Amino acid sequence: MRLLRLLRTSTFRLALIYVALFGGSVLILLGFIYWATAGYIARQTDETIAADITGLAEQYRQRGLDGLATTITQRVARNPQGSTIYLLAEPGFRRIAGNIDRWPPVPQDSDGWLTFTVQDRESARGEAYQARARHFVLSGDFNLLVGRDVQERRALQELIVESLAWGLAITLALALVGGLLMSWSMVQRIEAINRTSQEIMQGELARRIPTTGTGDDFDQLAHNLNSMLDQIESLMAGIRQISDNIAHDLRSPLMRLRSRIELARQPQPDAEQHRALIDAIAAEADTLLSIFSALLRIAEIEAGNRRAGFANVDLSAVARDAAELYEPVAQDQHQTFEARIEPEVHVHGDRHLLSQALTNLIDNAIKYTPEGGTIQVELRGAADGADLTVADTGPGVPPEYRDRVLQRFFRLEASRSTPGSGLGLSLVAAVAKLHNAELKLLDNHPGLRAVLSFRALPRS
Amino acid sequence: MIDIATLPRVMRVLVIEDDRDVAQYLVKGLKEAGHVVDHAGDGKAGLTMAIGEGYDVMVVDRMLPGLDGLTIVKALRASDNHTPVLILSALGEVDERVRGLSAGGDDYLVKPFAFVELLARLEALMRRQQPAAAQTSLRVADLELDLLSRTVKRAGQTLDLQPREFQLLEFLMRHAGQVVTRTMLLEKVWDYHFDPQTNVIDVHISRLRQKIDKSFGRPLLHTIRGAGYSLRAAP
Numbered sequence: 001m002r003l004l005r006l007l008r009t010s011t012f013r014l015a016l017i018y019v020a021l022f023g024g025s026v027l028i029l030l031g032f033i034y035w036a037t038a039g040y041i042a043r044q045t046d047e048t049i050a051a052d053i054t055g056l057a058e059q060y061r062q063r064g065l066d067g068l069a070t071t072i073t074q075r076v077a078r079n080p081q082g083s084t085i086y087l088l089a090e091p092g093f094r095r096i097a098g099n100i101d102r103w104p105p106v107p108q109d110s111d112g113w114l115t116f117t118v119q120d121r122e123s124a125r126g127e128a129y130q131a132r133a134r135h136f137v138l139s140g141d142f143n144l145l146v147g148r149d150v151q152e153r154r155a156l157q158e159l160i161v162e163s164l165a166w167g168l169a170i171t172l173a174l175a176l177v178g179g180l181l182m183s184w185s186m187v188q189r190i191e192a193i194n195r196t197s198q199e200i201m202q203g204e205l206a207r208r209i210p211t212t213g214t215g216d217d218f219d220q221l222a223h224n225l226n227s228m229l230d231q232i233e234s235l236m237a238g239i240r241q242i243s244d245n246i247a248h249d250l251r252s253p254l255m256r257l258r259s260r261i262e263l264a265r266q267p268q269p270d271a272e273q274h275r276a277l278i279d280a281i282a283a284e285a286d287t288l289l290s291i292f293s294a295l296l297r298i299a300e301i302e303a304g305n306r307r308a309g310f311a312n313v314d315l316s317a318v319a320r321d322a323a324e325l326y327e328p329v330a331q332d333q334h335q336t337f338e339a340r341i342e343p344e345v346h347v348h349g350d351r352h353l354l355s356q357a358l359t360n361l362i363d364n365a366i367k368y369t370p371e372g373g374t375i376q377v378e379l380r381g382a383a384d385g386a387d388l389t390v391a392d393t394g395p396g397v398p399p400e401y402r403d404r405v406l407q408r409f410f411r412l413e414a415s416r417s418t419p420g421s422g423l424g425l426s427l428v429a430a431v432a433k434l435h436n437a438e439l440k441l442l443d444n445h446p447g448l449r450a451v452l453s454f455r456a457l458p459r460s
Numbered sequence: 461m462i463d464i465a466t467l468p469r470v471m472r473v474l475v476i477e478d479d480r481d482v483a484q485y486l487v488k489g490l491k492e493a494g495h496v497v498d499h500a501g502d503g504k505a506g507l508t509m510a511i512g513e514g515y516d517v518m519v520v521d522r523m524l525p526g527l528d529g530l531t532i533v534k535a536l537r538a539s540d541n542h543t544p545v546l547i548l549s550a551l552g553e554v555d556e557r558v559r560g561l562s563a564g565g566d567d568y569l570v571k572p573f574a575f576v577e578l579l580a581r582l583e584a585l586m587r588r589q590q591p592a593a594a595q596t597s598l599r600v601a602d603l604e605l606d607l608l609s610r611t612v613k614r615a616g617q618t619l620d621l622q623p624r625e626f627q628l629l630e631f632l633m634r635h636a637g638q639v640v641t642r643t644m645l646l647e648k649v650w651d652y653h654f655d656p657q658t659n660v661i662d663v664h665i666s667r668l669r670q671k672i673d674k675s676f677g678r679p680l681l682h683t684i685r686g687a688g689y690s691l692r693a694a695p
Contacts, residue, residue: 286574328667352654367658
């Protein structure tokens, strides 16, 4: 079962292809080795025979038939055990001299080569052996046959072929086993990823893919997947946190709304009082709606779709308008309002969102600054962007809370006496992120200094 | 010089809205306000009615079964029908196309909305339909606004207004006798398409009131409870 699955894996299939390719290469290599060894021996034999014939033909030309017959007889006599075969025959193939009795009864190829079995020569081995010889026709139609015992050569060739065949078989077997082992180890690693994914799908969100610590590509993959899972987990935790907050923060106004409706249901003696109650209910509902609108707007901004509508924005005009809108509000609360706005500062962005972010910051500043305090709105252009600052002399935000005040619904005062939804800074943070701007909350000694730092992205 | 009539006028309104509750709420409210109302529950019926009958103003939901709101407006404009249209849109649906419509002479409103807001906007749309007749000055009672010299006088006495205060007063005077909401002022005078948390408009109105009403016996700029403001001679 396991093996069957292993055979189906892509790595095993790859290993098989590799084995085939490798086997093919080895086969070509072995063919070359065969040609270079066994083939060389055969060519060597043929060349020796050809040289022998040339010598004997020369003898025949100089000394005639008798001379040649003598030479052959002498050679045979000198070396009766020799591996060379000689036969001189009449035009009718009757033996004149030589060390075999008769002309071998086998056909010859176009070059005059014959391969045959020598049966009955008084050799030391006394048994049949393979021979290869060449037929040469002398003038006067006499026939000369010169050959060699190729028994040993054959044996050697066979040995070579056998070794090569074994070599090929062993190579293929090793490649196959190697392929199996390789696929198996790959399958193990992939299995680990699969197993972890399934566990995560079944709800064990904390599971992570094990790494071997070698830092290889599988480890890198596992590491990336794990980072992705971490990111997803933290986002999910964030969403859970937000929905918990929403549930918590909407419960009290809903409760208030409900109790007021309950109250309005009872018969009211005074029509004016009843009307005031209905107004309070409507106001409470409006507050809830504005919280929902703010949440939806933040979500819309965070989704990033608004980037499509980005254009060149005159940030100076945005700041001037917001300052002009809020200056009377600050003055009514006996606060000093200072605006230092550099002209002609432009950024790439969404004018409406930038306006809203800035008015949120100014709104907060005015809300949290006591009478007699100072609100400052400042815009400075920089070489690669702009800094938009809203500073106040209110209570400020302690450093440990500066990250948390950007979260939805987070408010510093537990009593929540100041009106507000705790969404204003979340929206500013979302707008800043959309514009690749940095929102810094700094100490104004005393008070809060909120800086939106716009920096142009390096052109990609 | 035209002293804009403050008489309420009966409007023929077509409401194209598929949500029954919203439609009922609109029809009932508009009828109570003394207007004549027809209702269509889907885009196709709505378009047929819009083309067939002469309406003064239309309320069209952005998302409708059959034909969507923007397509209806496009079809109307293509057939040379220039009846003002107020687009109703859910928050997530407000996009540049919807905003672009308001620039083209119409308006949009995000759901959920207060009925007074809708009514004020419909009346403003109607008012815009009246030919401006190349006005060079506006007048309400003894308050005069000269659009060319950009000066304001009350009872013959020149008032010193900031540029934005002038714009605010101009808008209020162009819609004299009507209710103008805070959101409308934010949109039309400041071009802010969101509600700031603090009621900044109230502060600006009270400044303007200081200048145009304080030293004069009869107040012209009135606060309408639960709705907004209205500039008019009668209390």
